[in-house]
Amino acid sequence: MFTKDRWKEILEVLTSNWFRTILTAFGVFWGIFILIVLLAAGKGLENGIRSNFGDIATNTMFMWTQGTSMAYKGLPKGRRFTFKLEDVAAIRQKVPDLRFVSPRNQLGGFNGTNNVVRGIKTGAFNVYGDYPDIINQDPMGITSGRFINQLDIEEKRKVAVIGVGVRASLYDVGEEAIGTYIRIQGVNFMVVGTYKKNSNDGNAEEIQKEIFIPFTSFSQAFNQANNVGWMAITANDNSSITQLKEQIFTVVRENQKIHPQDLRAVGHFDLFEEFNRVLGLFKAMRWIAYFVGVLVLLSGVIGVSNIMLIVVKERTKEIGIRRALGENPWSIKLQIVMESIFLTIMSGMAGISFGALVIYLINYFLASNGPVEMFVNPSVSLGVVLVALIILVVSGLLAGFIPAQSAIKIKPIEALRME
Amino acid sequence: MIEIKDLHKSYKMGSNSLHVLKGINFSVEEGELVAIMGSSGSGKSTLLNILGMLDVLDEGSYTLDGVPIKDLNETKAAQYRNKFLGFVFQSFNLINYKSAMENVALPLYYQKVGRKERQEKALKYLEQVGLREWADHLPSELSGGQKQRVAIARAMAAEPKVLLADEPTGALDSTTSYEVMDLIQKINDAGNTILIVTHEPDIADMCKRIVHLKDGVIVEDKKITQVRASQYV
Incomplete structure (x- = not known):
């Protein structure tokens, strides 16, 4: 089937009219090039958005309390309530597949009050009472010292990470922060670490102005008893928080004596759902890229099919001679189809290579001119290239099929009579 | 070798049907050199096409070397043509982008003969027709007579049972015609069965038997004394 003679013949036919072959090949080349570039551009946009999410654990939900909206068990509607540490323990115990359940408390600096003092300098900062796990849910780079650890929690140490x-x-610039004290609402905390978060959002500056202290120290210092302001809950990688969140709400409702149908009592923000919505957008974009690319490719393929029909027409007499000499019709069909596939694959490969070169150049300019908002590292994966190759083989097959059929449809005797 | 009984063939031309062959009975023994003669429209080419399995018969039977030829699909027909028959055409029908040797080797390629053996055989047959040194030339570089000799070598290469020649000298001048006939006679002398369609009496006289066709029936079928072409060369 793939003998040397077969290849020799394919090359003879395709090189007998170089100009025509190259023009035909260009259609397929262009189609696959457009497909690759569109997919790469989509990927670049996707990478850009993903980098905005940073390395935040996306399988995460944030949960806070709102007033109840239904009376239940003798309790009135409109009742205010707070999460307690018992709620956290109950969630950990009753809901499986949760990776982190982090209770958090917060002192707001957002309303402008200067709440932190050091010597003669003051500032308004967000102060969080947190468990060590939070660094996995809201990642930050520790630039010096350390983050909060379990001992800090157990011993209620008054330490802070700023x-x-x-x-x-x-x-001051160059001043050593570790080991110094800052006063947060009248309580002294020792600085044990500094952090820097990655972000290129609008809140990039805001998120560097936070102070993390141990949850237990926070409760004690600011009279929170066992209150929990809000929670950040992350599910295991193989399950989704969006599916688990109803179970969590049920546990909280039971604990807090909230009506089971009261949907307003517990407020939440499902980061995973949002993230998936954005991912869905990229899925749609990928489909559009495939759709447009394949349509452009299709016009190229029709060109190939057209030329193959002409080639068959030109060679009608030759095909008649071959059949008179005893060539199997299947062999003739195979020859035509292989010529078509060969031409498609060759021009497709050229298109893929050229596309890769263009992507490389774009990446090169992005790298040398600094990052562009929302566009990072456009690329196509090996999988996409394989898909493109499969599309090429299939389209080559389709392009060759009709001409091959027409090549053997005409009887050898009629083919021989043609001049 | 060839046995034809009560052969009918008609062509549909629009609403009319043209009855070309009206009951042919005809047989050829091994080693014969038969000329089929007739004016144009007498059905001689149609007969040859049916013998060559390029066309199918409507009625009657056709047996070639003991094998009944009927209900052939294209694949089977191709296989039989390759195994049983060699064709020589009026217009040579060489493949113009292949060298003389490649042309001769073509039927062997369809028999799936190995590359090396194919080339050796092709050269051997080119040698027999006296064109060994032209093996690498393209058909466009050969004269008419040379082309026809390559075509004959190609027809012989597959060692067929029967050689079918459709006006083999139709496109050649008389000197070249006699050269080609000389070659055909020599091949016949070696024991090959050959059928030639011609309308030239002098060519027919160089065969051993003449079959005259007229309006789709055989009007005359006679054995003759062969005129050797070598005396004209």
């Missing part, structure tokens, strides 16, 4: 923004407001 952002680089906090450090810049409260310290």
Whole structure:
């Protein structure tokens, strides 16, 4: 089937009219090139958005309390309530597949009150009471010292991890922050670490101006008893928080004596759902890229089919001679189809290579001219290239099929009579 | 070798049907050199096409070397043509982008003969027709007589049972015609069965038997004394 003679013949036929072959090949070349570039551009946009999400654990939900909206068990509607540490323990115990359940408390600096003092410098910062797990849910780079650890929690140590923004407001340049004390609403905390978060969003500056202290120290220092302000809950990688969240709400409702149908009592933000919605957008974009690319490719393929029909027409007499000499019709068909596939694959490969070159150049310029908002590392995966190759083989097959059929449809005797 | 009984063939031309062969009975023994003669429209080419399995018969039977030829699909027909028959055409029908040797080797390729053996055989047959040194030339570089000799070598290469020649000298001048006939006679002398369609009496006289066709029936079928073409060369 793939003998040397067969290949020799394919090359003889395709090289007998170079100009025509190249023009035909260009259609397929262009189609696959467009497909690859569109997919790469989509990927670049996707990478851009993904980098905005950063390395935040996306399988995460945030949960807070709102007033009840239904009376239940003798309790009135409109009742205010707070999460307790018992709720956290109950969630951990009753809902499986949760990776982190982090209770959090917060002192707001957002309303402008200067709540942190160091010497003669003051500032308004968000102060969080947190467990060590939070660094996995809301990642940050520790630039010096350490983050909160379990011993801090157990011993209720008054230690703080401050952002680089906090450090810049409260310290002089080059001053050592570790080991110094800052006063948060009248309580002294020792700085044990500094952090820097990655972001290129609008809140890039804000998130560097946060202070993390141990949850237990927060509760004690600011009279929170066992209250929990809100929670950040992350599911295991193989399950989705969007599916688990109803179970969590049920547990909370039981604990807090909230009516089972009261949907408003517990407020939440499902990061995973949002993330999936954005991912869905990229899925749609990928389909559009395939759709447009394949349509452009299709016109190229029709060109190939057209030329193959002409080639068959030109060679009608030759095909008649071959059949008179005893060539099997299947062999003739195979020859035509292989010529078509060969031409498609060759021009497709050229298109893929050229597309890869263009992507490389774009990446090169992105790298040398600095990052562009929302567009990072456009690329196509090996999988996409394989899909493109499969599309090429299939389209080559389709392009060759009709001409091959027409090549053997005409009887050898009629083919021989043609001049 | 060839046995034909009560052969009918008609063509549909629009609403009319044209009855070309009206009951042919005809047989050829091994080693014969038969000329089929007749004016144009007498059905001689149609007969040859049916013998060559390029066309199918409507009625009657056709047996070639003991094998009944009927209900052939294209694949089977191709296989039989390759195994049983060699064709020589008026217009040579060489493949113009292949060298003389490649042309001769073509039927062997369809028999799936190995590359090396194919080339050796092709050269051997080219040698027999006296064109060994032209093996690498393209058909466009050969004269008419040379082309026809390559075509004959190609027809012989597959060692067929019967050689069918449709006006083999129709496109050649008389000197070249006699050269080609000389070659055909020599091949016949070696024991091959050959059928030639011609309308030239002098060519027919160089065969051993003449079959005259007129309006789709055989009007005359006689054995003759062969005129050797070598005396004209």
